[in-house]
Amino acid sequence: MAKKISWNIFWGLLVFFVWLYQLFWPLVWVPLVGHFWGSVILFAFDGIILAFAIRATVKGYGRN
Numbered sequence: 001m002a003k004k005i006s007w008n009i010f011w012g013l014l015v016f017f018v019w020l021y022q023l024f025w026p027l028v029w030v031p032l033v034g035h036f037w038g039s040v041i042l043f044a045f046d047g048i049i050l051a052f053a054i055r056a057t058v059k060g061y062g063r064n
Contacts, residue, residue: 011056018049 025042026035 007056011053014049014052018045021045 022042025038
């Protein structure tokens with residue numbers, strides 16, 4: 001039970017921080033690495049997180 005709760009907290013925090021990153025990524029990446037590479041990194045993160053979300057859904061994490 002505690003493992004499922006910790007996974008739910010982990011996924012909730014991950015989604016929240018990715019949402020913040022997507023909201024503020026131009027402020028962080030454009031001055032440092034440029035618009036193009038900032039977009040590439042953003043979409044790479046999105047792809048990795050999507051893969052983890054699909055894996056978690058298939059394995060049934062978060063189901064009560």
